Amino acid sequence: xxxxxxxxxxxxxxxxxxxxxxxxxxxxxxxxxxxxxxxxxxxxxxxxxxxxxxxxxxxxxxxxxxxxxxxxxxxxxxxxxxxxxxxxxxxxxxxxxxxxxxxxxxxxxxxxxxxxxxxxxxxxxxxxxxxxxxxxxxxxxxxxxxxxxxxxxxxxxxxxxxxxxxxxxxxxxxxxxxxxxxxxxxxxxxxxxxxxxxxxxxxxxxxxxxxxxxxxxxxxxxxxxxxxxxxxxxxxxxxxxxxxxxxxxxxxxxxxxxxxxxxxxxxxxxxxxxxxxxxxxxxxxxxxxxxxxxxxxxxxxxxxxxxxxxxxxxxxxxxxxxxxxxxxxxxxxxxxxxxxxxxxxxxxxxxxxxxxxxxxxxxxxxxxxxxxxxxxxxx
Numbered sequence: 001x002x003x004x005x006x007x008x009x010x011x012x013x014x015x016x017x018x019x020x021x022x023x024x025x026x027x028x029x030x031x032x033x034x035x036x037x038x039x040x041x042x043x044x045x046x047x048x049x050x051x052x053x054x055x056x057x058x059x060x061x062x063x064x065x066x067x068x069x070x071x072x073x074x075x076x077x078x079x080x081x082x083x084x085x086x087x088x089x090x091x092x093x094x095x096x097x098x099x100x101x102x103x104x105x106x107x108x109x110x111x112x113x114x115x116x117x118x119x120x121x122x123x124x125x126x127x128x129x130x131x132x133x134x135x136x137x138x139x140x141x142x143x144x145x146x147x148x149x150x151x152x153x154x155x156x157x158x159x160x161x162x163x164x165x166x167x168x169x170x171x172x173x174x175x176x177x178x179x180x181x182x183x184x185x186x187x188x189x190x191x192x193x194x195x196x197x198x199x200x201x202x203x204x205x206x207x208x209x210x211x212x213x214x215x216x217x218x219x220x221x222x223x224x225x226x227x228x229x230x231x232x233x234x235x236x237x238x239x240x241x242x243x244x245x246x247x248x249x250x251x252x253x254x255x256x257x258x259x260x261x262x263x264x265x266x267x268x269x270x271x272x273x274x275x276x277x278x279x280x281x282x283x284x285x286x287x288x289x290x291x292x293x294x295x296x297x298x299x300x301x302x303x304x305x306x307x308x309x310x311x312x313x314x315x316x317x318x319x320x321x322x323x324x325x326x327x328x329x330x331x332x333x334x335x336x337x338x339x340x341x342x343x344x345x346x347x348x349x350x351x352x353x354x355x356x357x358x359x360x361x362x363x364x365x366x367x368x369x370x371x372x373x374x375x376x377x378x379x
Contacts, residue, residue: 189248264356
């Protein structure tokens, strides 16, 4: 192998890294967060199929309750499609101010146990509790206590995954949803990953799973059987991630603070989309959340970038740089809409859309807590 290739994992890495690198990581993921907040605040909605988002012909589902998901309703789905799948579906308008307030309550609970909290979105975060503030010592006990407190203090449920790295903790949090807990202990990671269907891997969407199935890859074990050269030939830069993921390896630390290079958010769709109206509706949602984060952090930047990942995993970006920092939301939105218009019509459906403000100036680029603008992958 060349020096650029991933090396074969040593036994201690495969089982959970050597002692120096062994961490206690929790991934907490709120259950159907936006929809659950609506059901909590409106008792008449409890037990009923609920979608958060626009119900108009151009509307898009931002989140769906578990009752709605049983009918196949998913986030980023056109509202008309969702209504056809579930005729009794009830639509609620988004209330981002409420969701952010609840998210703040949840993060306050996290910080009672560790300062090492890395938010991914309003509804999920990684926690490194290797040295927890309460001296509990057990990541499993901490996860159980956090889940109890979230229920008691917010009236909502959360699922949690506990493991020795971020990739495994995220997989674990999805294992027993909703309102579940899963622990992957050192020595279990590779076997756990290799037992999973490939569609469970973060970053592998429906189209990616179809491509892998055509290549004979349907489980983590099938993926682990492929060498890095074969993976690179078929998946390009995505290969290195797949190689390590199939072995349960992830050396990324939990980053509570980072040097801010941009403020942004992105959404991975549960179903690939290509229609202009659906893309524009999704972009408007991203604009709202990202601009709120820009205002909250007082970020000042000159470059607006639109990112899209196609169903073949190729990523394209379009950027517009201004001579001065973006002055207001209208200017930010206008730049973002213009970038999307320039990209249409799309050569292929896309599975991800993102929007960022970069070329930050002054205090905007200071070391700050990670931004909350990253949208949930599947709300």
